[in-house]
Amino acid sequence: MDALPLFFAALDDCVLVEKIPLPEFFEPLLKMGIRAPVFIEKKRAFHDEGFINQLRKSLQPWGWSPAVHKFLSPFKNSCSETFKQSPVFYWSPEQREIRSRKYALEILHRLIHEFPENHFISFDQTASVCTQKKDFEQALSKWKKIMVKSPWSSSGRGLQPISKTPVHPKVWEKLAGIVKTQGYAMAEPLLNRKADIAFQFKVEKQKVSFVGISNFTTDNKGQYMGNNLNGLPGDWNKKLLDFVRFVPQIIVEPLTHILESGKIAAFYEGYLGVDALIYEDKYGGFKINPCLEINLRYNMGLLSVLLEKHLATNRKGVFRTWFHPEKLFIDFKKEMEQMHPPSFSGNRLEKGFVALTSAQSNSHFGAFVFI
Numbered sequence: 001m002d003a004l005p006l007f008f009a010a011l012d013d014c015v016l017v018e019k020i021p022l023p024e025f026f027e028p029l030l031k032m033g034i035r036a037p038v039f040i041e042k043k044r045a046f047h048d049e050g051f052i053n054q055l056r057k058s059l060q061p062w063g064w065s066p067a068v069h070k071f072l073s074p075f076k077n078s079c080s081e082t083f084k085q086s087p088v089f090y091w092s093p094e095q096r097e098i099r100s101r102k103y104a105l106e107i108l109h110r111l112i113h114e115f116p117e118n119h120f121i122s123f124d125q126t127a128s129v130c131t132q133k134k135d136f137e138q139a140l141s142k143w144k145k146i147m148v149k150s151p152w153s154s155s156g157r158g159l160q161p162i163s164k165t166p167v168h169p170k171v172w173e174k175l176a177g178i179v180k181t182q183g184y185a186m187a188e189p190l191l192n193r194k195a196d197i198a199f200q201f202k203v204e205k206q207k208v209s210f211v212g213i214s215n216f217t218t219d220n221k222g223q224y225m226g227n228n229l230n231g232l233p234g235d236w237n238k239k240l241l242d243f244v245r246f247v248p249q250i251i252v253e254p255l256t257h258i259l260e261s262g263k264i265a266a267f268y269e270g271y272l273g274v275d276a277l278i279y280e281d282k283y284g285g286f287k288i289n290p291c292l293e294i295n296l297r298y299n300m301g302l303l304s305v306l307l308e309k310h311l312a313t314n315r316k317g318v319f320r321t322w323f324h325p326e327k328l329f330i331d332f333k334k335e336m337e338q339m340h341p342p343s344f345s346g347n348r349l350e351k352g353f354v355a356l357t358s359a360q361s362n363s364h365f366g367a368f369v370f371i
Helices: 002-006 024-030 066-074 093-097 101-114 133-143 169-182 238-246 249-259 263-267 300-312 329-339
Strands: 014-017 040-041 128-130 146-151 159-162 186-190 192-204 205-219 224-229 270-280 286-293 319-325 347-353 353-354 365-369
Touching: 002 224, 002 300, 024 353, 093 263, 101 186, 101 249, 101 286, 128 133, 133 146, 133 169, 133 186, 169 186, 192 238, 192 300, 205 249, 205 263, 205 300, 224 300, 224 365, 238 249, 238 270, 238 319, 249 263, 249 270, 249 286, 270 300, 300 319, 329 353, 329 365
Parallel strands: 014 040
Antiparallel strands: 128 186, 146 159, 146 186, 192 205, 192 270, 205 224, 224 319, 270 286, 319 365, 353 365
C-alpha cells in the first residue's frame, strides 16, 4: 500500500515505493482528477547520490517513529532549514509520550473537565491504567466487561476484549506480556458501540486547524475495515443520524483548543486523527467518547475526506482496505471491474469500482473505492 501517499502529494513531490505502480493504475485516477507525483523505488533512492543530496522542503512519512527516522536519515541533511527546526525533525521522549493511549486519556479528561457536556462519556466510564493483575480485576469488577488496550498500537491492533470470568490463563498471559513490554495497559468498559467517527486536524507552527470528519467501520475485533464516503450510511436510524450530525458542534472547537494548548502542538507537526466512539447508554440514549485515541500520522480517515472531493456529490460510497491470504488483489480487482465498471462525470467518480493501490502480480493487499 506504499503508493497511498500519492493522494496527499503535489505533482513535484516524490513518493518512495518498493515498486513503481503499473501504468494502467493511473488511468481511472486521472479521470477522477487525480494526477500522480514522481515515484522512485527505495532501492534506487538510497543509492542515487544526486537524489540523496537534492534540496527538498521536508520529509513526510505516513507516520514518524524511531525506525522511520533512522530509515530517512540519509535525506535529512538536504532538507530546508525550516524543516530542520520542526519538532518532528528529531525523535524525542515527548514524541513517544504524545502517541500513547495514556496521553489520549489526558486529553479526554481535560475535555470532560473544561467543557462539561451531558452527551460526553462520564468520568467514571473512562479508561484506567493497569500495571498488575489486581488492576485488571478491579476494572472487571467495576464494569463486568472490559476492553484492554496496549498503550502503543494502531489500526485496531493491541486489543483484548474480556467479557467472561474467570479469565482464561492465556488471556492473563497476554495482558502480562503487554505490561512487561510496554509498562502498562489501558482497561476501559466494553460499551454498546453504535458508530465510529474521527475528527481530522492539521498541526502547523503550533496552530491546530480542523480538516474534516470521517466515519469508519471496524470488525468484531475492533480492527479497521474502511470508511463511508459522502455522508453517513443510509441504513442508520434517524435518531443515530441526528446525534452523529450534532456532535461536531460540541467537540470540534473544544478539542481544537485543548490540542493547541497541550504537548501535541508543541512537539508535533502534520496531520492527526482523533477517534471518537458513539455508544448507547443503559437508558437507551446516545453518548460519545470524544477522544478514544489520537493517531498522529496520515491516516485512512484523512484519505477518505480527501477522496470525497473526487466523487460525485450526490452518491454515497465506501473506501475499503482489502486482504486475502489465498487470493491476489489483481484477481479481486478484475472481478470487481467486470461487475462494477467505473463511470465518471466531470472529473468525478459517478459509480463503480476503482483500485487505489497498484495491483502488482504478487500482492495480497490492496485498497479501493466503490460507489
